[in-house]
Amino acid sequence: MTRHASTVTPDLHVPQTVQEAVELLADGAFEVLAGGTWVMRGGIRGEGYADGYVLISKLPDLTRLGWSDQSLVIGAAVTHAQLATFLTGHTRLTGLATAAAKSANPAIRRAATVGGNLSTVDFPAADLVPALLALDAQVSILDVDGERVLDLVDYLASRTTLSPRTLLTHVTVTVPPGFTAQERLTMRSAGDYPVGIVSTNVRIGADGLVEDATIAVGSVEPVARLWPSLASALIGHPLDSAFAMRMAHDLKGEFNARDGIEAAGWYRLQVLPELVARTFRTLEREADLR
Amino acid sequence: MSDSIGKNHPRRDAEDKLRGRTMFTVDTDTGLMLHAALRRSEVPSGRIVSMNLEPARQMPGVRAVVSAPDAPGMYGVMVADHPLFAVDEIRYYGEPLAAVAAETIEQAQAAAEAIEVIIEERPPLLTMAEALAHGAPELHPDWRDYELLAGEGARKGNVSWESTVVRGDVDGAFARDDVTIVETLFRSGRQNQTPLEPRAVIAHVERDRVVITTSTQFPWSVKSGVARMLGIQPADVRVLVPAVGGGFGMKWEMSLEPFAALLARDSGQPVKLVNSRQEEMQTALCRENAEIRIRSAVTASGEIVGREGFVLLDCGAYSGEQPFLASMVTHTLFGSYKLGSARLVSQAIYTNTPPNGAFRACCGTYCVAALERHTDEICAQLDFDRYEFRRQNVLGDGDLGPTGDVFEGDVLGPMLEEMVALRERSTRHQPANDRLLYGTSTTVGTWFILVGPSAATVNLNPDGTATLVTAGVEIGSGSTMQAIPQIVADVLQIPISDVTVREADTDAGGYDGGVGGGRTTVSLGAAGSRAAAEVKRKMLEVAADMLEAAPGDLKLEDGNVVVDGIPSLSVTIKEVAAHAQSNGGPISGSGSFTGTGNVGMVGCAAGHYIGALDLPVFAVHECDVAVDRDTGHVTVLDYRVVQDVGRAINPRAILGQVQGGVIQGLGYALHEEVTFDHLGKSHQQGFETYRVPLAGDAVPVQLEVYEGAPSMGPLGVKGAGEVPILNVAAAVSCAVADAIGRTVSEIPLTPPRVLGLILERDGADVELPHVATVWRDAVVADAQQLLAVAPR
Amino acid sequence: MTTELTVNGNLRRVHNPPMTPLARVLREDLHLTGTKLACGEGFCGSCTVFVDGDAKASCLIALGTVAGSSVRTVESMASPRGPLAPVQQAMKDMDAVQCGMCFPGVLASLTALLDEVSHPDRQQVEGALVGNICRCTGYERIVQAVLGIDRTANPADQTGAGA
C-alpha cells in the first residue's frame, strides 16, 4: 500500500452499512478509520496517510455493547470510555474494566475504539489486548468473502496480513467463573504508556486452591501474549501473591523483552514478577470480599 | 490609601486567558500572510557539497526562498560562532539550511522538502567525552577568528569557553594531615523547556523597517540580533510581544525571528513561522547536560579548608549561553558554603548536538544537586549530622564568597532554622507499606538576580490614571502585568487597576535586559518605581501651585494630594492631572536602573561575565520520598521550601511561582529525559516520550517566604520566579540516596535508573574518566599564570 | 469539499479536506483561537473541545467525521459579556492562571468531569487531567479550584464527610 506525505490529502468515505464498508475496503487502497486517535497522528509524525479512509465509528452494528447469553459482545466501534462505564460494577470483569478505564487519558478514551486498540499493529502497549487475551476473547472479522471468528491470539498473529481489507466487527467475551485483575506500570505515576501490563484471570476451587488460571502480558514483547507456563505453575496452589511473584521470577526468562525509549528490556523483565504479584494482591482482596 | 503592597492581587490578564480571548503570537493572523517552513539538516555533522534552491522556487505558492548567502553574519551570546543557516559545515541534526515562504504551510513544507542538498557526512561527536578525546576533530576549526561579544575567556578547540577560579592555597589544604578528602561525581541530563506555545514569529516590512511580532522573553535582544543578521541598523527593527505562552528561558535568545524577517523582506508580505512540536523537541535551547567532579578537604571539626571542582557543560553545536553559564558554576557549585580555599575549572564543550540555552535557574539546578550530594557524602564519611553541618558552614554576614566577595547579611543560617520550624508544624505523610524505602533531605542553594539595565516610562493621564510603558514581556509569571504596576501604584498611591500596562514594544519602551534571571521585579520594578517617583514629584509641584502650599508639605494619599496635617486641604490626582494639561503640560516620568557590577577579589576569577553576585538569592528545600524497591519509582511525599524573596509584595503570586517551579524541578529530577540516537536526533519527539509532570505527579508545596535579606530591589524585593526550581534536583537526589542507601550521582532518577542502583546493576554507577582530576592539566588557559595572579 | 457543523451554536460551513484536524479548522478557518494546538498528538490536551457533548482532543478528530455534529469551544463557556462559568470563576479566584495556554483544554476536561461527578475528590480531578499538560502552575491551584467549587456549591458536604 502506498503512503503519502502529509501534503497529499486523503479522502474520507462514510459508508452507511457494514457491507458497504467492507466493499470500500476490498481493493486494499483504503484503510479503516475508527476513533482516529492513532491514524490522525500520522501526518505530523511523517508516517503519512493512506489514499483514503473508511469511517466505521458511526455504524450502528459496530457500536453495540451488551449481553448475549453468558457472553459480552463488544462492537468494534465501542469506545474505551463506553466500555469502562458499562463494566462498572461487573466484579468478574475487573481486569477489562481497569484496562478500559486506565488507558491513555480521558479525552482519548472518549474517542479511541476497542477495534482500533486491537488493530494498531505497531503499538505494543495496548491495554485492552492483554485484558482480552486473559479472557480468551474471540474476535469477529469481516471481508467481502464473509465473516470469520478467530481467537484473539490468532488475530494478533495475523493482523499484518489481514489488514487492510478486513474489518474487525466485534469482540466476544465469555464471563469467567472466577476473578480478573489487570496491572499496568507507567514511568510517570500520573500515567502514560505502560512499560509492562499483566492481566490475570483465576478460578478458585472450593478448597481455596487455584483451579484454573490465564495470564497475559503486554508491552514486554512487541505483541502481547499469554504466559501459559506461569498459569500452570499456579494451578493447585493457594491464591498467594508472594508465591505467584516467585514463580514469575523463575519463569520470566521466557520473554524476549523489547528495548524502548521509555524503558530497556531488562527493566520490563525485572518488574514483571512485581506486576504479577500486584494482580494477585487485587485478586486476594476480591477473594476476601467474597 | 493604595493597598498595593503585600496583598494578594488578582491578575489582570486571567479572565481573557480563561475565556480563550488572549491572542498569543501563534494565534495571530494578519490576513494575506505567508507561511514559512525551514529545511533542516538530517545529519549531525557534514560538509554541504551543494544545495539547489531552484526546485523549491518552482513549487506552487512559493514566494521567497532564502539561505546562507542571504544572512552572512554570525551571532551568539558571548562568542559570535553561530550562523543563521549552516554555511558549508553542518554541526547538528535539525540545523537550518534554508527557509521558504509560501501561501500555505503545506506548500512551504513541500517546497522546503524539494530543496536538493548533497552532504558529505562526517562521524559526529555526540558526547563531551568524544569531543574531548585525544585527536578529536574541532567542530569550529576557525574558533580563533570568532568575534567576542562579551567578556573574555580561554578557548581552545572544542572547549568553547573556560571559566576558572583560584582562591587561596588549595594544594596546601588538600595536603594537610588533619583533613579527610571526599570526592563526588555528578551527571545531569538536558531538560527541555517545552512551553506550550512554541517559538513563533510574524514579520513584515513597514516604512522600510522590519516589524516583528514574536514570542520572546527579550525583545531588545531580538531587535539587535535581527539587525545584525539582516545587516541593518537596530533602529530599523521594531519588536512587539503579545502575551507569551511560557518561556522558562528558551525564549531568551533570538531564534526564529531573523528567518521570518528575511522572508518578509524578500516577499514583501507578512510571514509567519512557527516551530512544530517536533522541531521544538529537537531544537529547543535546553538546559545543558553536565558532568561534574567535586572534591573537598574537610577537617574533623567540620571545616571545609579546600574545595576543587571540574565541570563540563555541553553547549551543543554553538556556544550560546553556555560560556556565561560556565562562569555561573562558580557561584552555585562553589556557593552557599564557607571555603578556606577554592579552585575550579568549568568548560563549555562543543558537540554535534542541538545548541543548548537558558532554562530557569540554568546551571544552578545541577550544580546545587552536585554540591548537596557532595555535602551529604561529606557528612556520611565524617559522620556529621546533615543539618548541623550545613548550619555550621553556610555563608553568613562578612564571609567570603567563592571569588572573595564579601557576603552581606546572615541569610542561609536563619533560613535553615525557619525550615526546622516549618517542618515541625507540617503534617508529614508516612510511606504506606514496607515495600517502600523512605528518605529525606535538607538542601541549601544560592542563585542570583541577573540585575542589569532597564528603563521605564510612566505617563499620568488626564483622568488621573497612569500608563506604564516598558519593554517588559508577560511570559506568564505575572511580573510584568502584576508586580511592576503594583510597585507603580504604590508610589502614586492609586489603585493598581488604575495603572494601564503597555504591551512590550521596542518603539515605545526603552531598553530592557529581558524577562528572565529573576530580574523583572527588581530591575524593571526599580525603573518603574523611579519613573513613578518622577511623576509624583511633578504632581506635587502642580498640586502645590493649586493648593498654594510648598511641595514639601504635600503627600499622596488614596488618590489625593493632601497637605500634611490638614486633611481638608487636598486635590484629587485627577484634578492635578487636569490642571497640568493647561499649566506646564501633561506629566510623565522616566526611570532607569542597572546593577552595581560587583567583581570579587582581584585575580580570583578568569573567564567570568559575572565575577561576583550583585544580588544573591537563597533557598532551602526539603523533601521526603518513598522509593518502591520493586520498581524503582520515587514518590515525593512532602515538599517544603523556605525561599529568600527580599520582600513579599504579593505572597499568593509568589506561592504560585514556587509551586510551578518545584513541580518543573520534579520533572527534571525524576522523569524528563533527553537522549539522542546515533544521528544526534532526539529520541523524544513529543510528549509521548518526553515526560513532563502531570497533575497526578504534583505535590502541594509548603512554602515559608523569608523576608528581610538585603536587596537593592525596589521596596527590598528579589525576583521569586526563577529560584523555586534551583534546589529540587538536589533535594530529590539527596532524599533518594538516603532512602536506598546508595550513592546517587545522576539525574533524572527514572524508575529504571533507581532500580538499577538498588539492584547494583552493572553500569548503574556513574564513571567520568574524561572529567579531569588534576586542575593544572585540565585548564586550557595558562595555569601558571592563573596561579600567579590569584590571591593567596 | 464542504462540511457543515454547528460550532458554539452557530451553523458553519467549511471547505477543508475531510481529514483536516478539527483543531486546525477551528483555529485557522473559524478563528476560534481559544482552542490551542500545542502537540497535535493527543498528549497535551490544549485542543480539548466538546463534540456532541464529549470532551475530546480536536487535534485527532478528522473534520469529515464531525459533519452534522455540534462542537463547543472555550469561547462559548460563558457569554461574552456575562459572568464566567463557575469553573472559570474558580480558576480566577484561585489565581490559578499563569501563561494561560493550557486553560482552554483544562477547562474542557474539568467541565466534563463535573458533568459526570458533581463532587470529585482529589484523585478524580487528577485523573481527569491526565491528558492536560500545564507547564507553569504545578497544578495545585487548578486542583484546589475544582475542589473549591464543590465546597461552595454544596456547603453541607464540608462537614461530616469523614464520619
Ligand SMILES: Cc1cc2nc3c(=O)[nH]c(=O)nc-3n(C[C@H](O)[C@H](O)[C@H](O)COP(=O)(O)OP(=O)(O)OC[C@H]3O[C@@H](n4cnc5c(N)ncnc54)[C@H](O)[C@@H]3O)c2cc1C
Ligand atoms: C495520547 C494517546 C495516548 C494513548 N495511550 C494509550 C494507553 O495508555 N494505552 C493504550 O492501550 N492505548 C493508548 N493509546 C492508543 C489508543 O488506544 C489507540 O490510538 C486507539 O485505541 C486506537 O483506536 P481508534 O479507534 O482511535 O483507531 P484509529 O486511529 O481509527 O485506527 C487505528 C488503526 O486500527 C485500524 N482499525 C481501527 N478499527 C478497526 C477495525 N474495526 N477493523 C480493522 N482495523 C481497524 C485502523 O485502520 C488503523 O490502522 C494512546 C493514544 C493516544 C493518541
